[in-house]
Amino acid sequence: MTETEIKKIVQEQRTYYYTGATLSIDARILALKKLKACILKHEADINEAIKKDLGKSAFESYMCETGLVLSEISYMLKHIHSFAREKAVHTPLAQFHSRSYKKPSPYGVVLIMSPWNYPFLLTIDPLVDAIAAGNTAVLKPSAYSPHTSEIIQAMIQECFDSKYVAVVTGGRAENTCLLSEHFDYIFFTGSQAVGKEVMRQASAHLTPVTLELGGKSPCIVDKDANLKLAAKRIVFGKYLNCGQTCVAPDYIYCERSVKDRLVKEIKKQIQKQFGKQPLNRENYGKIINEKHFDRILGLMDSAKIVYGGNFDRATLRIEPTVMDNVTFGDVVMQEEIFGPIMPILTYDSLDEAIRNINAMPHPLALYIFTNNSYVAKKITSRCGFGGGCINDTIIHLATSEMGFGGFGESGMGSYHGKDGFDTFSHYKSIIDKKTWLDLPMRYQPYKKLNNKLIHIFLK
Structure with missing residues (x-):
C-alpha cells in the first residue's frame, strides 16, 4: 500500500470519527456483533490460515486465538453499557452546588500493530476493545504471517467500511508510513527493539502508546x-x-x-x-x-x-x-x-x-x-x-476479568476486559456547576472573611 493510500485512510477515519458515528453505544454493539458473526462464519478459514503460517492444529487455533477473541467480544457485549457510563464522584464542599463525574471518551483514530506468533488473537483482541471504547482503527498485521493477514483483511472488509476499520498489509515500508502519521493512540505488540522505535515515532506527535513486549520470563x-x-x-x-x-x-x-x-x-x-x-x-x-x-x-x-x-x-x-x-x-x-x-x-x-x-x-x-x-x-x-x-x-x-500487560522492559499498559476498554478511553474529569448559587469568596478583592471561609471549605 502506498503512502498516499495510507494517508487517505487515516484522514477518512478522522473525518468519520468527528461525525460522532462511533459514540453511540448501540453502534458499538452492532459493530461487535457483526465482527463476532463474521468470525464464526470464517472459523475454518481462520484455522487454515494459521495452520499455513504456524502449523497450528484447529484445536490449538481455537483454544489460543479464535476462542479467546470470541470470549472477549462476549464479555464486552455484556459489560459495555456499564463501562461506557459516566461515573459520578464526590464533590467537595468548595464546589457546592455541583455534580462531579468522569466521562469515558474514545481517543479517536487508533493504530493497532500486531505480531506473527498469535496473528489473529493479537490483532483482533485489541480491536474488540478499541471498538467497544468508540474508536476507529487501522490494523497492521505482521508480514511474517501472510495467510492470517489475508483472512483478517478479507473479514474486516466484509464487516466494516475502511473509514471505520481498515487493514494495511505489507512490511517495513508500510510500518514506516503508518508511524509517520498522526494517530490518537498506538497499540503495539512485538519485540522490544521495534517497541522502542514505535515509541520514538509516537513522540513526534505526543501520541500515547501501549507496548506489549516480552522478555525472559x-x-x-x-x-x-x-x-x-x-x-x-x-x-x-x-x-x-x-x-x-x-x-x-x-x-x-x-x-x-x-x-x-x-x-x-x-x-x-x-x-x-x-x-x-x-x-x-x-x-x-x-x-x-x-x-x-x-x-x-x-x-x-x-x-x-x-x-x-x-x-x-x-x-x-x-x-x-x-x-x-x-x-x-x-x-x-x-x-x-x-x-x-x-x-x-x-x-x-x-x-x-x-x-x-x-x-x-x-x-x-x-x-x-x-x-x-x-x-x-x-x-x-x-x-x-x-x-x-x-x-x-x-x-x-486467558481471562477478560484481569488486565494483561508488562512494565519496564516488558512493556507498558494493559488490556483485556475493563482494562482494554480503559486503555482505548480517555476519562474526562467534568464538573457541572449550577447557576443558582455563586459563592463570592473566590473573587477579588479578597477580604478577611474570605480567608476564614476558604480555610473552612478546603480543610
Missing part, C-alpha cells in the same frame, strides 16, 4: 513443588506454539535439590504430550520462518542438551529441547528464546533466586511452582514482572 520451581504436576504444566506452557509465545516460561529456575527429579519428570511429559517423534506429529507446529529457525538453533549448546535437539529444516520444525546445567552467562540466556528450548538453571536459596531475577530486565511473566504459601508470597511481592501464575503457566492471560 522465569519459571521458579521450589523444593516443595508437586514436581509431576509442575512438569506437566511447564511442558504445556513452554512448548505451546513451539515456544513462540511472549509469556512462555523462558527458563526454569529450580531449587538445586529437586532439579534431577524435575528433569526426569519433564522428559516423561514431553514424550507423553508430543510422542517419541514430535517432528512427525501432525499437530506439532513450526517455526515461523528460516530466519528465526536459524536464530533458535544458534542458541543451542549440544554439550548441554539432555533431551531433544533434533530439527528438520525442510519443515522448519525443532524438537522440544531441554538444556541442563545452564548458567546466566550462556548464550541461551542472553535473549528471549521464543522457541522450543528449555534451559534449566539452579539456585540454592530463595533470596539468591530473587536477587538474580531482579538483576535482569523486568519479564512479562513469572511462574512459581510451590506448595509453600510463604514462598509464593515472597516471590510475587519481591520480584518485578507483568503478571503470572502460581502452580501453572500461561493461563493468566
Whole structure:
C-alpha cells in the first residue's frame, strides 16, 4: 500500500470519527456483533490460515486465538453499557452546588500493530476493545504471517467500511508510513527493539502508546513443588506454539535439590504430550520462518542438551529441547528464546533466586511452582514482572476479568476486559456547576472573611 493510500485512510477515519458515528453505544454493539458473526462464519478459514503460517492444529487455533477473541467480544457485549457510563464522584464542599463525574471518551483514530506468533488473537483482541471504547482503527498485521493477514483483511472488509476499520498489509515500508502519521493512540505488540522505535515515532506527535513486549520470563520451581504436576504444566506452557509465545516460561529456575527429579519428570511429559517423534506429529507446529529457525538453533549448546535437539529444516520444525546445567552467562540466556528450548538453571536459596531475577530486565511473566504459601508470597511481592501464575503457566492471560500487560522492559499498559476498554478511553474529569448559587469568596478583592471561609471549605 502506498503512502498516499495510507494517508487517505487515516484522514477518512478522522473525518468519520468527528461525525460522532462511533459514540453511540448501540453502534458499538452492532459493530461487535457483526465482527463476532463474521468470525464464526470464517472459523475454518481462520484455522487454515494459521495452520499455513504456524502449523497450528484447529484445536490449538481455537483454544489460543479464535476462542479467546470470541470470549472477549462476549464479555464486552455484556459489560459495555456499564463501562461506557459516566461515573459520578464526590464533590467537595468548595464546589457546592455541583455534580462531579468522569466521562469515558474514545481517543479517536487508533493504530493497532500486531505480531506473527498469535496473528489473529493479537490483532483482533485489541480491536474488540478499541471498538467497544468508540474508536476507529487501522490494523497492521505482521508480514511474517501472510495467510492470517489475508483472512483478517478479507473479514474486516466484509464487516466494516475502511473509514471505520481498515487493514494495511505489507512490511517495513508500510510500518514506516503508518508511524509517520498522526494517530490518537498506538497499540503495539512485538519485540522490544521495534517497541522502542514505535515509541520514538509516537513522540513526534505526543501520541500515547501501549507496548506489549516480552522478555525472559522465569519459571521458579521450589523444593516443595508437586514436581509431576509442575512438569506437566511447564511442558504445556513452554512448548505451546513451539515456544513462540511472549509469556512462555523462558527458563526454569529450580531449587538445586529437586532439579534431577524435575528433569526426569519433564522428559516423561514431553514424550507423553508430543510422542517419541514430535517432528512427525501432525499437530506439532513450526517455526515461523528460516530466519528465526536459524536464530533458535544458534542458541543451542549440544554439550548441554539432555533431551531433544533434533530439527528438520525442510519443515522448519525443532524438537522440544531441554538444556541442563545452564548458567546466566550462556548464550541461551542472553535473549528471549521464543522457541522450543528449555534451559534449566539452579539456585540454592530463595533470596539468591530473587536477587538474580531482579538483576535482569523486568519479564512479562513469572511462574512459581510451590506448595509453600510463604514462598509464593515472597516471590510475587519481591520480584518485578507483568503478571503470572502460581502452580501453572500461561493461563493468566486467558481471562477478560484481569488486565494483561508488562512494565519496564516488558512493556507498558494493559488490556483485556475493563482494562482494554480503559486503555482505548480517555476519562474526562467534568464538573457541572449550577447557576443558582455563586459563592463570592473566590473573587477579588479578597477580604478577611474570605480567608476564614476558604480555610473552612478546603480543610
